[in-house]
Amino acid sequence: MERIKLLYVITSVGLGGAEKLLLSYVKNLNKNKYSLYVCCLREKPDDLFLDISKYSTVYNLKINNRFNPLIIFALIKLIREIKPDIIHTHLFQARVYTAIAKLFYNQSVIITQKHNNVNLIKHNVFILFEMLSLLIYNKVIAISESVKNSLIRYEFVPGRKIFVLPNCIDFRRFHNNGFRESLLNKKDIIIGTVGRIERQKGIKYLLLAMNPILGKYPNTKLEIIGDGSLLNEMKNLSINLNISNSVFFFGKFGDVIPFYRRMDVFVLSSVYEGFGIVLLEAMASGVPIVATNVDGIKEVITNMNTGILVPPKNPDAIADAVIKIIENPLLGKNLIDEGYKRAKLFDVQEHIAKLDNLYTNLLGLESYK
Numbered sequence: 083m084e085r086i087k088l089l090y091v092i093t094s095v096g097l098g099g100a101e102k103l104l105l106s107y108v109k110n111l112n113k114n115k116y117s118l119y120v121c122c123l124r125e126k127p128d129d130l131f132l133d134i135s136k137y138s139t140v141y142n143l144k145i146n147n148r149f150n151p152l153i154i155f156a157l158i159k160l161i162r163e164i165k166p167d168i169i170h171t172h173l174f175q176a177r178v179y180t181a182i183a184k185l186f187y188n189q190s191v192i193i194t195q196k197h198n199n200v201n202l203i204k205h206n207v208f209i210l211f212e213m214l215s216l217l218i219y220n221k222v223i224a225i226s227e228s229v230k231n232s233l234i235r236y237e238f239v240p241g242r243k244i245f246v247l248p249n250c251i252d253f254r255r256f257h258n259n260g261f262r263e264s265l266l267n268k269k270d271i272i273i274g275t276v277g278r279i280e281r282q283k284g285i286k287y288l289l290l291a292m293n294p295i296l297g298k299y300p301n302t303k304l305e306i307i308g309d310g311s312l313l314n315e316m317k318n319l320s321i322n323l324n325i326s327n328s329v330f331f332f333g334k335f336g337d338v339i340p341f342y343r344r345m346d347v348f349v350l351s352s353v354y355e356g357f358g359i360v361l362l363e364a365m366a367s368g369v370p371i372v373a374t375n376v377d378g379i380k381e382v383i384t385n386m387n388t389g390i391l392v393p394p395k396n397p398d399a400i401a402d403a404v405i406k407i408i409e410n411p412l413l414g415k416n417l418i419d420e421g422y423k424r425a426k427l428f429d430v431q432e433h434i435a436k437l438d439n440l441y442t443n444l445l446g447l448e449s450y451k
Contacts, residue, residue, distance in 0.1 A: 086445065089119045089166035089190075090138075091157070091180045093148075093173040094126035097334045098278065099359045100172045100197045101130050103249060108137040110434045116441075119164055123153055123176055129336055148175055157183035166190050168441055172197065174212060181215035191444045195223040195247075198356035199232040199377050201282075213237045220444060225249050225357045226378035245440055248381070249359040250433035253426050256339060256366035265346050265408045271302045273404060274345035274369075276338050276360045277352075279310030284351035284374065289316060290397035291351075292325045295404055302328060307341050309334045342367035347404050353394050355379050361389070362428050365421030370414045372403040388424045389417060 090108070095101050108118050118138035122131075125144045134140055143156045157179055161169070171180045171194040184192050194216070200209065216222060216237060222244050224230040230246050233239040265271050273295070277283045285306065295302050306316075306329070313331065320329040335341070342348070348364035350373040357378040364371055371389030373379050383389040390406065392399035407414050 085115060085117045086168065086441065087119070087164060087166040088116045088441070089121065089161070089164055089169045091121045091123070091169060091171045091176045093123050093175045095120070095122045095130045095134055095140075095142075096126050097129045097336060099249070099357075100195070102359070103195075103197075104172060105130055105134055105137075106250065106252065106430050107434070107437065108134055110430055111438065113137075115438075119166065121157070121160055123179065124148060129334065133336075153179045154182050158186045161187045161190070167445060168193065170195065174208070178211050178215045181218040184218055191220050192218065193221040193223060193440075193444070194219050195225070196229050196233060196356070197225055198282075199229055199354055200236040201354075202236065209237065219243075221245055221440070223247050223440075226381050228378040228381060229356045232377075247433065247436055247440070248428060249357045249362065250428050250430045251359065251362045251366060251425065253366050253429040256342065256363050256425070257422070258343060258366070258368045265411070265414070268346070269301060271299055271346050271408060272305055272344050273302060273347045273349055274305045274307065274341055275349050275351070276307045276341065276363070277350070278308050279306070279312045279316055281312065282353055282355070283308075283310075284353045284394065285312065285316050286319060287395055287397045288349055288351040288400060289319055289323060289325065289329065291349075291400035291404070292328065293323060294398065294401040296325060296328060298405060299408060304329045305332060305341060305344070306330065307332045307335055307338055338363070339367065342369055345369045347372060347407050349400060349404065350374065350379065351394075351400060352376060352379065358382055362425045365389075365425035368418050368422065370407050370417035371421065372400060372407070382424070384420075384424075386413075387417075388420045 120134055120138045121141045123143050125146050145153050169190045169192045171177045177194045216239055222239055224244050224246050230244045234241055279285055292304055320326045348369040348371050350358055352374050355377050361382045373383050373389055374394040375391040376394050385391040390403040392403050
């Protein structure tokens with residue numbers, strides 16, 4: 083039997099969670115069963131371009147203006163050339179433009195993956211465009227029950243059209259059973275976070291939490307790995323709070339594992355979150371977690387078991403939780419042990435098997451081996 087032609091369309095191939103997940107897909111899907119193609123719409127520092135190219139044919143449309151109608155024509159041309167059996171999109175722009183292009187080529191099954199809850203702060207026009215585009219899709223993958231509920235409530239997607247497939251990691255890459263000394267005996271205590279520096283991630287509240295932490299443990303350092311539109315604003319805030327000597331902004335890194343290895347506590351201070359794949363990475367790396375009690379995070383973290391949950395936008399609660407981990411070695415060890423167990427449940431191989439079954443079933447090829 084001929085291989086199934088699978089075309090992924092994504093806005094760009096930077097270092098975000100959706101892009102890393104796509105890399106996992108093209109790396110782990112059975113190449114004897116699938117012919118893989120990836121199309122990114124616009125120019126951006128292509129941090130994962132070469133990595134993805136090892137496993138898939140990659141097309142970069144290099145269209146800088148995100149609202150350029152030429153994207154539609156370029157997609158139509160590419161889809162007609164490849165003639166994919168399945169088109170699988172990620173992120174807003176890819177989702178909307180591909181839905182329009184699909185109207186001109188009706189031979190493919192088309193699915194999309196939602197990586198976050200509906201952002202109600204967005205202009206209603208963007209939400210409307212997404213709602214209309216989702217009507218065209220055969221299936222919508224939600225990365226958590228929280229995202230599914232958000233799709234049903236705010237974008238009126240029927241529940242039967244949604245397939246919940248939680249995010250995943252390559253557990254073996256991150257797994258670390260290394261010795262961790264008591265934080266009370268350490269010269270420098272390192273708090274870390276990984277993610278985009280945008281309002282969603284609530285970095286401001288993490289910075290505000292540093293003063294009470296430093297007041298008790300002045301040898302504490304905060305390492306922020308990521309980039310975003312609020313980078314300079316957050317740097318200025320750290321200066322205004324007089325904590326800039328204890329806060330380090332490292333920008334984006336393709337390999338964040340060395341940073342996890344250094345961390346003593348991981349904090350995810352998001353205001354809202356569809357899932358939080360970095361939580362799995364931190365747990366697999368053996369780092370105790372403090373995270374906000376919002377949306378999809380609650381599906382990953384059980385309070386006082388796999389992490390400590392705190393209210394969003396609450397710097398004092400973040401500080402109290404971090405100090406609790408520093409001062410309670412047994413608590414930290416328990417969080418690490420339970421985190422290992424939890425993260426292992428989200429290993430990439432099980433995720434890929436479920437995705438493969440979804441593709442096969444959508445094509446009506448249940449007997450395909």
